[in-house]
Amino acid sequence: MPIYEFGYRQWHGPIGGRLRRAWAITAVGVRLAWNSRLLRRMLYVAWTPLLYFGPLFFAVGSVTETSDSRNNVWYQMLQAPLGPQLTEQLSENPEAVRPAAWSVAFYYYLGISQSIVMVLVVASVGAPLIAQDVRSKSFLLYFSKPITRWDYLLGKAGVLLTYIFLVTLLPALALYLLSIGFAPSLAALPDTGWTVLRIVAASAVIATPATLLMLSFSAVGGEPRFASFAWIATWFLGGLFYAILDSAPGLHGARWPMLFSLHRMTTVLVEAIFDVRGQLAALQVDPVQLGLGQPQSSGLALAMLACVCAICLAVLWRRVTAPLNV
């Protein structure tokens, strides 16, 4: 037997299609990211807002059951997030007001709480995704296999989307099930049937621009720390700039300052998805009481986010195979 005869033989098994190859990139990326203890701790922290929102939904159910008692502890608890008007209406007419109360609660949960937690998770998971491949020159290994740029990008995006959904979609769905469990009757199910779709849509709105922007930073820099810094700076400095402009005399309520803030544009869209203002208007509740501020154009926010996504895709498309063209 020749000395090198150690098990090598031809392989004739089944070969999967493009989805399997993209899935391989996602699965391996998710597993590698999971090795980070910091990320695992972040994920635990990311679920802690449930400790507040879980009791909140329990309170909505309890007030409904004990609507005659305004001194009830749950009634008092709802005053802060829902405001006095909505809480009062909820205790008076629970069936009619419940969808609006849930929409407000989910808007706060996804649009405010989880979208901020998501920033840190994205910075941790997304920064090395492409930058690491640039540094280790593994593009040649990827693209010598039968995968396309789309497969590669889809696989890498899948890693980020998995972790973003782990801190947005999944806990929000868990919260929804919890809310149904806390509801006084099964009538809550048909009343809030659209909520599941709204949760999915809101999670997608939060996740899509975040994924594409983070991957672009990761592809451009070739250095994970740079990508993390750029992402966090874009998110927080944009928000700060928006806050400064919005509070400036003559600019308060203007439409264009939100274009600087990824977070603001996202919350405007989440607000529109849950139709928060529409439902509050129907109940004649003032949105300012709930800290919603001036209404913004969701169309403008959507258009701007679409532009950001398109630019990111163009950058990714160009950068991903750039190292091969030398």
Next chain:
Amino acid sequence: MIQLDSVSKQYGRLQALDDISVEVRPGAVGLLGPNGAGKSTLIKLLLGLVRLNGGSASVLGYDVQRQSIQVRRLVGYMPEDDCYFAGMKAVESVAYAGRLAGMPAIAALRRAHEVLDYVRIGEERYREVQTFSTGMKQKVKLAQALIHSPKLVFLDEPTSGLDPQGRMKMLALVRNLAVEKGVSVVVSTHILSDVERCCDAVLMLGRGRLLAYDTLDNLRRPLDQSYHVRFEGQAAALVSALADEGCQAEELAPGELRVRGPSDAVSGRVFRSAARSGVAVRQLLPSRNSLEAIFLKAISENQHADL
């Protein structure tokens, strides 16, 4: 196996490949050329990773531009660069390469172990690749190229950075692949002895142009009738006697001559001259061109053609 038809590739103003037409047959082929000759560009082009500026190319019957995915299903590639999947152990890394080729996860892991056995990576397979020596990394890259059982493998400078022992082992593996396993191999290198050791045919590139393509045997066959003579005694006396016999002698080293003469009976003339000049002939063999001589000649002709 590989068909190139007037293939050209430019990077800006640099002509990386210039009007190359050749049909490469299966087997172990050395892609030979000095640095910057266009070897790596040609391989990337054949994998469909860079676009042609002119002409057409096909690998295993598939057009490299329009059917690059099909090409890469059937072809393996071992890059020259020090590249690896960060954060993965060797076995995970090879299995991952298999999954990227479309293999199911379990089959890819099983196959990764087989291929790592073949390239002789033992327990080290459970260490992260970035901690490996250059030789080990080269073996992992070879395993990654072989994981999906390709019909053709491109090896870009497979012995780069290896010590002599590692180089011998790598070349033995390459030779074994081509001879025992029936996998066609294209070895890109600028080291002539590597090609001589493991290849049957040579494709020579110089400044983006095709200089030669043929089997090693054909390339080494001398164009004229010459003999390599090893002797003991006075070289000057032997050279003079050979001249009297109508032969030209060229001293290659002390005690070694290359003798050219009329195509018939050169050997007889050598022995007669040796007897007359009092020199003892120790060895007399028909001369063969060395690959180095062929290579230098081809490059020189190419440069003269430019002037």
